[in-house]
Amino acid sequence: MTAILRTLRLALVLLALSLVALGGNGPVFAQEATPATATASGIDYEAWESEATRIENLLEAGTASTSFFENLRETLVNWRARFLDAESANSTRINTLQAQIDALGAPPAEGETEPDAIAERRATLNTQLQEAQVPRVEASQAYTRADGLITEIDNLLSARQQQQLLELAPSPANPVNWPPTLTGLTALAGSLQSDFMGRLNNPAQREQFLQSAPVLVVMLLVALVALLRGRLWTHRLTDRLEAHTRERGRPTLVFFVSLLQMLIPLVGLILVLGAFVASGLIGPSAQSLLEALAALMTASYFALWLGGRLFPDGDLPMGVLELDGTQRARARRIFFIIGFFVGLAVVMQTIAAMDEVPPAAQGVLQLPVYAGLALFFWRASRLLQSGRTETGEDESPGFMRRILSLVQRLLILVAVAGPALAVVGYVNMAESLMVPTALSLAIFGVLVALQPVVRDLYAIAFRTTHDSASEALLPIVVNFLLAFGAFPFFALTWGVRPEQLAEVYARFWEGFTIGEARITPGNIFAVVLFFALGYVATRLLQGALRSTVLPRTKLDTGARNAVTSGVGYVGIGLAAVIAITAGGIDLTALGFVLGALSVGIGFGLQNVVNNFVSGIILLIERPISEGDWIEVGSYMGIVKRISVRSTRIETFDKTDVIVPNADFIAGTVTNWTRGNTIxxxxxxxxxxxxxxxxxxxxxxxxxxxxxxxxxxxxxxxxxxxxxxxxxxxxxxxxxxxxxxxxxxxxxxxxxxxxxxxxxxGIEIPFAQRDIWLRNPEALRPTPRTVGQDDEEIDLEAEQPQIEEAMTQDDATPDGPEDT
CATH class of the missing domain: 3.30.70.100 (Alpha-Beta Plaits)
Structure with missing residues (x-):
């Protein structure tokens, strides 16, 4: 229950801080009434000094309660936000005075003098500058002190949280602790009964109940219909829509309609709780118990919905999981039971926190819940193991497969460690391990269930098919952003306090400092926005020039492309400068960093710069143009595109060759069609x-x-x-x-x-060669046996002699002999 309440508080805190950051004036709850002794900046530093001293004394003692320190921390956050605003409140006046001083020129060197009027004016301006900087210095010092006190409170609360986790309670496995638990539950039941009967016998409350009885009956009837039939009706509607999930827009519609399977029963639960509270017949303890039971039903309905989204009926593809119908049904049951046990843990925590139940009963009540969670964590891990598709020998496992493998191992680890910690007596540690694991599994399941919706929305927006959307980059980027946005909820689930997340969020919006300039997310957003507007305006201007203006001129195609490209580079450069200036980022503050980086960039990117400059020369001089037939090096083809780094040539073999622009400037280029095609x-x-x-x-x-x-x-x-x-x-x-x-x-x-x-009858001759032999007698036939055919010549026997005669040198003083 604590983790669930933390998740809801996180959403409210993030929403409040977002509105504050967009407003730019710090937290709205920090704007307290300004005391009469406040300074010109609107901050009473005497009151701050007194408050800071009191908080330092409380921290040194360390005896106050956790809730008290949380309230003190909220007060410090308010002070710190005001100090942060005060640091930049006088910046315009300071910049004006500094500009006036700079306009007077450099001060005289040692031993030199300047006119009395200038010296007097310089002294006056320096005095005014020092006075204007006093509020900034005071605010900076106070900000540092408040930030340090907040850090001390966070460390104290974290230490207490760790101490609570390591607290050793009586072992629930010890039979000695079972009778007190049973006695406490009996006492709690008696207390609830007596409280109900006391309220029922009270004439005033009974009269109030009788007057509101008709409305209560209607609320209960509507709630009963919503709980018993609402999910069934919406489930049937979802099944009908899922029959056409390949159509664009249908997966998104199915997803949002399926949410009614959870929302309608929640409405019924709210009506039930409202009816019981409005009756006036239940006390605070009974109301807390009803809220815990509502949390149990909420977790159960949510698990039913999520299991249906992740493991639907039919033969729909499951991506990295390959499960048949029986395995999917078992997976849905596992998800439902895990959600039921999470809600049951909330109920047991609520019962254990009541005064009638002894502290030793906490472990006894929680151990069966943790044992049940461990059993179904184990079954879920086995299901993930059997459902993962195998990869080939040469195929590496994908990202989602690796994630599922990690989840499987973590579930096995938690299934073993959680009940073991509870049996030993570390009940709080077991609680902080078992329930957050289940909640993290639910968050992960929601992220997986959103992936088809993201792909379908992409297919709708870009008018493409689901298969094309699955291969696109943008849906993957959106899914990663959703996973990144879920990190605060994971952190809150695992025990991070909302104040700590709010601190991280506040630090994020405060930005970081480079030199004297502070870079905030607001500045970055302004830079991105103005650059995007400038980029779009540049592309529109290029389109107008390319399609409307330049075709009506006498410029050739190459000149038009050069003008269009030049306008694009100039426009993007101006958009970048305007965006940085509009974002409030002082370029002089970045000069030192950019100067240091330019040396390394110059050495590492000298080839890129060389090709870039060569591309600019090509676009200005236009020795080649798009459509020219050129020959550069060993390549010949048609110029298809000239960019600032390289030129693309399509050869006559229909292959693309990317040639660096520097080769056109430093090498020899043959242009067969430059100017004309003759x-x-x-x-x-x-x-x-x-x-x-x-x-x-x-x-x-x-x-x-x-x-x-x-x-x-x-x-x-x-x-x-x-x-x-x-x-x-x-x-x-x-x-x-x-x-x-x-x-x-x-x-x-x-x-x-x-x-x-x-x-x-004209002959086209071909090359002829005469062969002269030095030793023609080598070709004479060898003696043959009697009876052999006189016309036969043993060529195989004569071959070595012929080759030897042909390889002999014929350039001798005797000259060749004619044969």
């Missing part, structure tokens, strides 16, 4: 010796002129290059209207040359 094609061909060269020249000229891509002016030409080793060599020179068709033009001209030469 280019020259060169084709060489050889004919056999003895061919009429004039006829060949005429044929080649006719072939090249008949191609439609070849330009008539300048007219193509055919050159007789000379006498080659094997042929008479000719060269065709032709200017193409579109150099992008060079390959097809060359192919067509080659076909025409082969066809025309075949028609005209």
């Amino acid at each position: 280019g020259r094609a060169v084709i060489t061909v050889g004919v056999a010796y003895g061919t009429d060269t004039r006829k060949v020249e005429k044929i080649l000229m006719e072939i090249v002129r008949e191609n439609p891509v070849v330009a008539a002016f300048p007219e193509p030409g055919v050159d007789f290059l000379g006498f080659g080793a094997d042929s008479l060599d000719f060269r065709i020179r032709a200017i193409l209207r579109d150099v992008n068709q060079m390959l097809s033009v060359k192919t067509e001209i080659h076909h025409r040359i082969a066809e025309r030469f075949a028609e005209e």
Whole structure:
């Protein structure tokens, strides 16, 4: 029950502090009436000194109760918030005076003088500056003192909490403690009965009950319907909706409709409690017991709802868990029983805290609950073990599988350690282990149940399918943020006091200091907001230039892209500067840090900076543009995109090549289509010796002129290059209207040359070589046996001699011998 109440208090504290932080004036409950002796900053430092001294004396004694120290801590938090505001209350005046002093120039060096008027003015301003800084100094000192006292109270309360956990109570396993427990329960029942009968026999209370009886009956009837039929009706509706869970929006609708399975019975419980309280027939003890019973039913209904969300009926996919219908039904029962035992623990804690029950009865009442929780923790761990899907030999387990494996081991550990601690007598420690484990399991289950809802909302927002939403990054980021937001609830469940969480939250909103500048979440939010607005405005301006303004100019595509990219870089840079300034962050305060980092950044990112500067040069000079056919290094292709770091080229093999921009500036680049698409094609061909060269020249000229891509002016030409080793060599020179068709033009001209030469009987020679042998006698046939065919030659036998003769050096003074 304590953990549940802490969770509710946490939500209220976080909500209050959020409103305070957004208001920017500190906690609203800290604005107390300003005494008559308050200073100009609105703070009575004499009253603070008296209050701080009193609290220091109480801390030194350390005898006050825990609740008293919690109240003192709240008072200190109020003082500290006022001191924090006072630190920056006079900052505008101080900045103005400092600017006036700086405007006078640097003070004279030793041995030098300045005009009397300037010296007098400087002295006056320095005096005013010192007086203006006094409230800031006083507030800073008081803030430090208040913060230190808060830390001392937190340490004292934490020490008491640890001492309570280590308190050794009578062992509940000892039979000696059982009769006092039974006697205490009997006394409690008698006390409740006598209190009820006393109130019933009281004429005034009986009259009040009779007057409100009709309303009470109606409330009880509505509550009875809500408790008995409400969950059943909503469960049927949820089952009908789950039949179409693959449709967009349906999982979210199913989730919110399923919440009625828990909310409607809760309304019934509230009506029951309200009816009993309004009747006036129950006292404080009976009311506490009814609230504990309501907590028991709430935990049970919540466990039923969560089990239905995590382990639904049917054959729906379970992600990392592979459970059949029987296992899912067993999992739902396990969740329900764990929730029931958590509520039962609250009931037992409430009974043990009543005056009629002796302290030794606490362990006796709690031990059966912890034993039941341990049993079903063990069963839940076995279920997780059997439901985890196995991974292959080369496949590493996913994140969720590792989390489930960790949860399984922790459940086994708690199932063994919790009852053991209770049996020994450490009942408080067992309570702080068993119940928080169950609550943490519930929080973890809620996070898992929210994942389909997040994916479905993403699919609705971006008009995509559930499969695509499952592969998207944004739903994963949102789920991680939800898990991060659940950390305070985990901490509160495990014994962290709400005041400690509020302290962490207050520290977070106070921010951190760099130099003389304080960076707060409000500043960061303002920076992000203004930068986002500037970024969106820049993209809108780029879109307008790209689609509306620049197409109406005479600029080519490359120039348009350069202008658009330049506007984008300038706009983003201005957005960053404006955002930082609007967030109240002084850039001079960050100058020292940025200067120290710039040295390391300069060495580590020199290649990146080199490519960035080269990209800027490419966008300004535009030696290449998007759509150009270029050749850089060993790569040739079409320029697809020019960015500030690299350029993407699509080769003719349809592969993308990312080339650093520095290669375009420092290396040699061939641009085949720079400015226009006109280019020259060169084709060489050889004919056999003895061919009429004039006829060949005429044929080649006719072939090249008949191609439609070849330009008539300048007219193509055919050159007789000379006498080659094997042929008479000719060269065709032709200017193409579109150099992008060079390959097809060359192919067509080659076909025409082969066809025309075949028609005209012109031979295209190929290389020939004559072989001269130094020792021809080595090829003479070897003696053969009688009867062998005279025309047969044993080539296999002659092969070694032939190879030896061919490898011998023939460059001898005697010269080669003709064979």
